[in-house]
Amino acid sequence: MIKFWQRRFKSNVLTENLEFDDQLKHIKKELKESIHIKFAGSLAIRMVDSGSCNACEAECNALDNPYYDLHRLGIYFVASPRHADVILLSGVITLNMLSHAQDAYEQMGSPKWLITLGDCPVGDGVFKEHFAYKANAKEYFKVDFHIAGCPPNPESIIRGLLDFIKTI
Amino acid sequence: MRLIARFAKDRGTHFDVITVYNGKTDVQQCDKNKPLIESLTKKYPAAIWFERKMFDDFGIQVEGAFDTRPLLHHERFPKNIHPMLKNFNDKSLDLVEPTAYPYERINGDGIFEVAVGPIHAGIIESGHFQFSQAGEDILHLEVRHFYKYRGIEKLLENKTLDEAKAIIERISGNESVAYQIAFFEITAQAWHVEIPIHIRKRNALLLELQRVISHLTSLGFIPNDAGFEAALAICSKLSEAARRVMQRITGHRFGFAAIGFEIKEIDIEDFSLYLDSLQKDINWFEDWITDIPSLWDRFDNTGKISLAKAIKYSTVGVVARASGVTQDTRDNQFYIDYGFEMANEKSLDVAARFKVRISEVKNSIVMMRNFLDNTNEKVIFKSLHDGEYNSFVESSLGELFMHVQIKDSLIERFFVRDPSFVNWQALHTMMDGNIIADFPLINKSCDLSYAGNDL
Incomplete structure (x- = not known):
């Protein structure tokens, strides 16, 4: 491991998007009280893939890489919907996943929010209505916010999440 | 002979059941009133999913099959419908009352079951492990x-080739470039266009870049699943850097819409500098990670699949090459001329799959240097020809097979077999003698796609 630390001390901090930090400071100030009441200082997200191509998941995984390091904003992904404030729903909603996605949503404690991620779950993408899936999440869930893109890049996801916090 | 794919076509008066092996294709006609075919599962275990899928899609019965449970149509999926029949035109279906799915069970004192999924703990696609x-x-x-x-x-x-393109790009996001190249090659065949060498080089370059992104991601996540997070920190940095290069040269982080007859100019100096730094990083990474004995304790002898089984289960890609199978779609003169060397390991385990990925990243760097070329010449199209076309591409996961039948300039039948479709079926054989805590590690070492598999 000595090689790792030698390398680590030579390289700088890679984390970018300092403007987000400023924005977040601002938002934090504004929403300090409501975040404290609603999220106890941090926002827990459960990712549910209901029929995506995996690009949206790959971009969510990228959020944890050293360039974006989402954790530092107090936003993190959790293992169970029961631990989550927000469900991030990606992909069209296949017939085979519909009831499982609804289950996950029901398992969440209130207050809870659902954000659709990417063009698929709102029918904006290339996947239009078809027998094997539903292309409009609004008919099956109460959708609180939408982050557009195919797939939305990590920057737009962070921006989207901050915009979502502002709406609460 | 290796089984590549088995699928059916509704020909109006009858079904054609097409079985593709390497080097041979069988076509068997099958009566629509009494659709019955013989199972291949005894010889080729990978035929199981193909045959179960054929029943769900077309209602074709399989004689001698020991597994006739529905594959695509889950508990709440409407019963007795076969969507791939030409006379099925429903645009929307509703869920029905659930019917239980009988899982494979082992009975005995103290034996219990663990159900995992479809929604997993991490940021992963949906699927179930019992x-x-x-x-x-x-x-x-x-x-x-x-x-x-x-x-x-x-x-x-019934879509035109142009309409189909955007959908095919999004079948499996991480393999998008491979899917696009497979479809591009089919399109070129249908237009009777010889793909010029500079386009083949550019496609191959993007394919290798996608492989690098995918392998680097896995090289981080495999140690992470063994509790070694430092590797994830390093590799997620490297894969993000590679993804940004993809963004710079194609305009999209996943290379959507990157493959076509037009070539975008690449800043060769910038790209070469990137390759230099990647080369340095991967060499450093290999040197460093080889020296962490507690990690190799977890990798060595974990999740083995023997050479005999890897062949029997028709496995492809990294899984096959880590078990001593010398199979790679790139094993041809074009690639060899540009520096291709097949990675091959023989220790059959997670360690072997990890090492195959490292050597493939290194080989991809060599090839990408040789593929750099900014030639751009107009390609002349004459007319689109109906017919049946095949293509093979080595995606980051393994051999991708695509078949498209074109009739009246529209797609009459589209079939694709993701490398994951065969490799998933071999996953259970890697579990012998392993504990459940090692499952995520074994699963990740194979890095299989759910989206490409499920279609």
Whole structure:
């Protein structure tokens, strides 16, 4: 491991998007009280893939890489919907996943929010209505916010999440 | 002979059941009133999913099959419908009352089951794993997928090649470039266009870049699943850097819409500098990670699949090459001329799959240097020809097979076999003698796609 630390001390901090930090400071100030009441200082997200191509998941995984390091904003992904404030729903909603996605949503404690991620779950993408899936999440869930893109890049996801916090 | 794919076509008066082996294709006619074919599962275990899928899609019965459970149509999927029949035109279906799915079970004193999924703990795609356990030891694993079944084959029917392109790009995001190249090659065949060498070089370059992104991601996540997070920190940095290069040269982080007859100019100096730094980083990474004995303790002898089984289960890609199978779609003169060397390991385990990935990243760097070329010449198209076309591409996961039948300039039948479709079926054989805590590690070492598998 000595090689790792030698390398680590030579390289700088890679984390970018300092403007987000400023924005977040601002938002934090504004929403300090409501975040404290609603999220106890941090926002827990459960990712549910209901029929995506995996690009949206790959971009969510990228959020944890050293360039974006989402954790530092107090936003993190959790293992169970029961631990989550927000469900991030990606992909069209296949017939085979519909009831499982609804289950996950029901398992969440209130207050809870659902954000659709990417063009698929709102029918904006290339996947239009078809027998094997539903292309409009609004008919099956109460959708609180939408982050557009195919797939939305990590920057737009962070921006989207901050915009979502502002709406609460 | 290796089984590559087995699928059916509705020909109006009858079904054609097409079985593709390497070097041979069988076509068998089958009566529509009494659709019955013989099972291949005894000789080729990978035929199981193909045959179960054929029943769900067309209602074709399989004689001698020991597994006739529905594959694509889950508990709440409407019964007795076969969407791939030409006379099926429903645009929307409703869920029905659930029917239980009988899982493969091992009975005995103290044996219990662990159900995992379809929604997993991490940021992963949806799929289900059903374990039969004796304490920590895995006795059996059943992989049950197709939660993400989007009916892509049907969706593409009666579409023009142009309309189909955007959908094919999005079948499996991480393999998008491979899917695009497979479809591009089919398009070129249909237009009777010889793909010029500079386009083949550019396609190959993007394919290698996608492989690098995918392998680097896995090289981080595999140690992470063994509790070694430092590797994830390093590799997620490297894969992000590679993804940004993809963004710079194609305009998209996943290379969507990157493959076509037009070539975008690459800043060769910038790209070469990137390759230099990647080369340095991967060499450093290999040197460093080889020196972490506690990590190799977890990798060595974990999740083995023997050479005999890797062949029997028709495995492809990294899984096959880590078990001594010398199979790679790139094993041809074009690639060899540009520096291709087949990675091959013989230790059969997670360690072997990890090492194959490292050597493939290194080989991709060599090839990418040789593929750099900014030539751009106009390609002349004459007319689109109906017919049946095949293509093979080595995606980051393994051999991708695509078949497209064009009739009246529209897609009559689209079939694709993701490398994951065969490799998933071999996953359970890697569980022998392993404990459940090692499952995520074994699964990640194979890095299989759910979206490409489920279609």
